[in-house]
Amino acid sequence: MKWPIDGREAYAYTGGKAFDPALPCVVLVHGAMHDHSVWALQSRYLAHHGRSVLAVDLPGHGRSAGPALPGVEALADWLVTLLRSAGPRRVALAGHSMGSLIALEAAARLAGDAALQVTQLAMIGTAFPMKVSPALLETALNAPLKAIDMVNAFSHSTLAAKPANPGPGTWTHGANRALMRRLQASYAAAGHGNLFHHDFGVCDRYAGALQAAERVDCPVRLILGARDSMTVPKAAAGLAEALEAGVTTVPAGHSLMAEAPDDVLNALKDFLLAER
Secondary structure, three states: EEEEEOOOEEEOOOOOOOOOEEEEEEEEOOOOOOOOOHHHHHHHHHOOOOEEEEEEEEOOOOOOOOOOOHHHHHHHHHHHHHHHHHHEEEEEEEEOHHHHHHHHHHHHHHOOOOEEEEEEEEEEEOOOOOOOOOOOOOHHHHHHHHHHHHHHHHHOOOOOEEEEOOOOOHHHHHHHHHHHHHHHHHHHHHHOOOOOHHHHHHHHOOOOOOHHHHOOOEEEEEEEEEOOOOOOOHHHHHHHHHHEEEEEEOOOOOHHHHHHHHHHHHHEEEEEEEEO
């Protein structure tokens, strides 16, 4: 589906089902250098099991027009605007990495909102602060393709995840590298600049998580990769405490949805589809 948001086209994948705003809605927010496609298994399952789904492309990513927005707070405002345009009354927010911070900020903005209620918040592969090393930021600025290869290596805990996603024979490293390179190239071709440096700068600069956590008024679950070297599980401890969140750990690195798609789906099902 597409909506005009602030004069630019915004896109969200609906999981292969027509979007029905009357159903409880699950909103899936991707991380840096990704788009809606990273939620392939989770979005389709949820859409075919009683939920409406919006797996968004953030501005400047995938099918949503750029440029990218300057920070987590602006992206949360954009997400809230998109949700008000789409029309659901009850939404569960789930975000991965940078997207987890955006989902957190959006949940804080919607706390107590009678017209648009956030029922649950799932933060996947998250940490706070989500700092990026100066060396990686410099490489992202001056040699983005090299930085993509570095992050691709850091994001996976194994060279060949089995059974892999979407099935045996899929190379998770290669698929992730191709996605990041495509997004980087299309963003530059549109005249917007260096998406990699932008996205990782957004993560590095964000400082408001604990203040946002104070306003969140819904149940929260953290879903973490046991072998994540980008957002190591211990770096989420402060968030878990501030949000009084449950924590689920899955056997994966930072690319949880690719390395352990069934484990992530099962964790989301256990949290989002539970009767409340």
